[in-house]
Amino acid sequence: MAFRKRNVVLGRPPSDTAPVKESALGVKPSSLSSHTVTSTGTPSLDALLGGHGGLILGSSLLVEESGTTDFSGALLRYYAAQGICHGHTVHIVGVGEHWVRELPGLLEEKHAGRREVTASESERMKIAWRYENVGVVGERGAPAAPSRTISSPGREIDTPFQHSFDLSKRLSIPSDAQIHTLQTTPNSTPFESVIHHLERSLKTSAPNTIHRLVIPTILSPAIYPPHASRPENFTRFLHSLRALLLQYSDKLTALITIPLELYPRTSGLIRWAEHLSDGVLELTPFPHLMDASNSLAESGGARGNEDQPQGLVHVHKLPVLTEQGEGGAGGENSIGDDLAFTVSRRKFAIKPFSLPPLEGDQDAQKDAGKLTGKDVEF
């Protein structure tokens, strides 16, 4: 048997069969480390999270929003809808069934694909060639994997890792979807039942199910009793959640949004919440949105109607990277970048923010454009 490969052990099946763990839908290995990531349902947010290409399993994301708007709610809906599309177990805290019924539906793929591709093609023609390799948000200084995550949305849609959603449609929820809506109890310990439910569900579920915890507007007085914000309830809940995330680090992710109007970032309570979360993102919507966006469009700061920035995004903490002490440094690290978000019917896009040219400049440019040969006198 000289023709038999010598370094293969006899009587053992070939070792390159895929491991069983990979059979969970909607997860993929990180492009950067040995972690496993899952999509948040928002491609540009996935690209922001430290170059991993998604939210690392076993980590939580806290999205803060100032003002009375609910842009972070869109992120949350995408996250929940993406989980349902992948067959993940989704736990939704504090809101009722109606929230689930209002989740965004899938974008029709043919239509979406064509539209996105033409948009990116035309962009490539307009923008000078030397900017082509600059890449998208969060890929700062990254030599590897150019134009992978969101710069080619047409291709990405075909892969099952990320779906595209349409806020004007409603998601048709499959009958076997694992959705649990949890109500907080009005007694002195409102979060305890949530932790108990979550722990039980994680313990009893099959090893390759992925769980998503969705908490819209935590501490909002519309949903939570006033004593929910007491540290023995709130921070203790977050610490218990962190323990569950560590314990089931291959199963669970969480996305929490919090309105900053009642609890500003300068308060100790919110700072502890940020410390106990793995990633922290802050949305600052522009005030007087309509006026601002109109003038921005006029001055040519944004291309089309859909691309007007609606607010700023600040990344304060990134999963894993911040824990390792990296701080703001390093490629693919978006802490400290100037970012803006745009919510349209079809997407929640996060892009680098730049101010449009001044109004005065535009007048000057118009005048310059009018200058024709007739005006030049020798």
Added chain:
Amino acid sequence: MSTRNRIPQLLEPYFRLPPELSLILLTGTLGCTPTWLTSLYVSSILSPQQQQQGEAYTVLLVSWMRDLKFWKTQIRRTTGLDLSKLASEQRFHFVDCTSTTLQHPSTSKDILESTVQQMQSVLSKIESHQPKSRTILILDNPDILLATASTTASNLHQALLPLRSRVHATIVSLTADSPFLAAAAAAATEEASKSRFSPVEVQTSAFVVLMAHAASFVVGVRELLTGAARDVSGVVRITRGGGAYEGDEAGDVKEVEALYLVQRDGGVKVFGRGQMGG
């Protein structure tokens, strides 16, 4: 085992073995966690060179924020030290306090007690197994107990005193963001505005101040004031603590402020302002 020396040259004097009964305080902020400092301390105490020179040292790491898996990978990638091997040699011990609130869900007051008991029993085990070895106690974010309103700053301090007296030296890492320290700063300047602060803010700042007064030196890391930079992770600053003025051993701490960069592979560079990292 790897013998590479990963401690940056500028910080080397502060990684010598601490004198007896001393306390070192590490502080961090939201964007700059001091986990890399903790890893460097663990590896400098347990490094093979250190063990050859004198008596054996043992480390007891107690963590409220991160589990053993995190510390194993973190210390392996930053310093190349294998914690599993050291644990089997009884030279590294770990007490996992990440799930304390999960195990004591109701408004129970005995979280602190049970944690301290757990640490005492590990210490007794170390003392009976290796009576000659010197133990260094490292506490990672014990201020979580204050954040979850499980205890008060003075109670926590008092509970830690008997533990500190049983070990050779103690290293504590705490968070010191400005929202926490604002309460302490205001209390020092204007008494009347005290009531503006919530109990959590007051307790957290009180504990940081307590520890800073007891420490022989404080190693603080924080973000750059001018915003994030690609080649700087943050600022590291070493100042004398209140304990430096008590004995004469630790009195010669030199105060330093420098920039640092934690690289993707875990290596750390420390350099002065205006210098290149290298």
